[in-house]
Amino acid sequence: MTDPHRPEADARPAAVLRGLGTFLPPRVVTNHELSERMDTSDEWIRTRTGIRERYWVEPGTATGDLAVEAGARALKSAGVDTVDAVVLATTTPDHPCPATAPWVAARLGLGRVPAYDIAAVCAGFVYALANAAGLILAGVADRVLVIGAETYSSILDPADRNTAVIFGDGAGAVVLEAGRADEPGALLGFDLGSDGGQHDLIAIPGGGSRQRSGGNPPDPAGSYFTMQGKRVFVQAVTSMGGSSRALLERLGWAGDTVDRLVGHQANVRILHAVADDLGIDRERAIVNLDRVGNTSAASIPLALADAAAAGDLRPGERVLLTAFGGGLAWGSTALVWPDINPNRHHPTRPERWTP
Numbered sequence: 001m002t003d004p005h006r007p008e009a010d011a012r013p014a015a016v017l018r019g020l021g022t023f024l025p026p027r028v029v030t031n032h033e034l035s036e037r038m039d040t041s042d043e044w045i046r047t048r049t050g051i052r053e054r055y056w057v058e059p060g061t062a063t064g065d066l067a068v069e070a071g072a073r074a075l076k077s078a079g080v081d082t083v084d085a086v087v088l089a090t091t092t093p094d095h096p097c098p099a100t101a102p103w104v105a106a107r108l109g110l111g112r113v114p115a116y117d118i119a120a121v122c123a124g125f126v127y128a129l130a131n132a133a134g135l136i137l138a139g140v141a142d143r144v145l146v147i148g149a150e151t152y153s154s155i156l157d158p159a160d161r162n163t164a165v166i167f168g169d170g171a172g173a174v175v176l177e178a179g180r181a182d183e184p185g186a187l188l189g190f191d192l193g194s195d196g197g198q199h200d201l202i203a204i205p206g207g208g209s210r211q212r213s214g215g216n217p218p219d220p221a222g223s224y225f226t227m228q229g230k231r232v233f234v235q236a237v238t239s240m241g242g243s244s245r246a247l248l249e250r251l252g253w254a255g256d257t258v259d260r261l262v263g264h265q266a267n268v269r270i271l272h273a274v275a276d277d278l279g280i281d282r283e284r285a286i287v288n289l290d291r292v293g294n295t296s297a298a299s300i301p302l303a304l305a306d307a308a309a310a311g312d313l314r315p316g317e318r319v320l321l322t323a324f325g326g327g328l329a330w331g332s333t334a335l336v337w338p339d340i341n342p343n344r345h346h347p348t349r350p351e352r353w354t355p
């Protein structure tokens with residue numbers, strides 16, 4: 001009988017995960033601290049979202065700085081110091097123009113490689129994985145550094161309790177290399193989608209050509225991040241569930257053969273609803289949002305690294321990644337977890353990195 005956890009010989013080319021690195025900035029912001037600043041409470045935030053604390057950068061630190069830290073750790077984790085391309089997913093680039101990725105590539109000493117940003121908000125990391133896998137399968141690159149990095153603290157309205165209690169800063173990165181579909185770590189397929197008819201559910205309304213070409217003067221209030229939480233909640237559950245189901249069907253994986261569900265860390269109630277929908281035990285849903293909040297494009301790699309460090313993610317396990325966010329945009333991918341050594345910097349939790 002074939003072992004459902006071991007892919008059968010499959011020589012097709014694939015993008016394979018070889019290294020994982022993460023970085024959180026030093027400043028922890030607890031629910032208690034926020035409840036001193038706005039009309040909220042630790043109890044409300046914990047019971048409605050599952051979040052206990054998150055990390056925010058100190059003034060002067062930007063997304064590119066976090067991306068460099070995570071990227072360097074991913075390269076170390078993979079044991080390499082060169083790549084053929086850098087793909088950075090972010091909603092909070094250092095500047096509206098140019099992209100942040102070329103600066104990150106230069107800071108990492110990676111030379112004149114192609115480097116560009118992906119804008120798919122909280123689904124950004126899965127979109128960036130698909131994009132990097134495309135570069136590899138098209139023969140454009142043999143090795144790609146994929147980074148998800150955010151400084152949401154720079155776009156949150158400090159007076160908006162609907163968003164200010166939810167989002168955190170951080171970065172995570174992986175190294176993908178050309179390999180075979182039957183290797184552990186091979187990305188086995190993707191399901192991606194969007195619904196621009198609901199673009200206004202998650203938005204920074206001002207600062208773009210829509211506002212500027214309308215002749216409207218710059219409006220500082222319009223540069224803050226906004227979210228219609230309740231409507232987003234429903235869309236998150238249905239989109240991540242539907243996308244995951246489509247991918248699992250294509251792979252021939254039944255829900256109960258998935259060892260770990262690593263969903264976008266927005267709300268523990270969403271993660272449990274998606275697990276229920278897919279027939280995956282809730283205990284198999286990785287949760288680290290209690291410690292880092294919603295870190296948007298950085299969420300999936302941070303969850304992977306924390307789970308691996310805690311022993312909740314082991315080589316040979318079947319892992320389903322699924323994410324959802326503004327756009328609306330969503331995406332899923334799957335892999336068998338490889339025997340890698342994540343290099344993780346978590347300011348208040350011990351490191352588990354052994355070179």
Ligand code: UT7
Nearest residue numbers: 040041044048122161162165229230232233236266267325
């Ligand atoms: O990362 C991209 C994807 N994002 C998501 O997936 C987020 C999805 N949405 C959510 O996770 C939830 O909708 C939230 C956590 C954002 C909000 O939770 P909710 O249970 O949907 O709350 P709500 O917005 O319906 O608000 C319920 C009540 C309201 O008071 P009333 O009208 O019932 O009196 C809010 O004013 O809770 C109030 N409220 C708060 N109270 C204390 C809203 N935010 C807060 C707060 N502290 N921070």
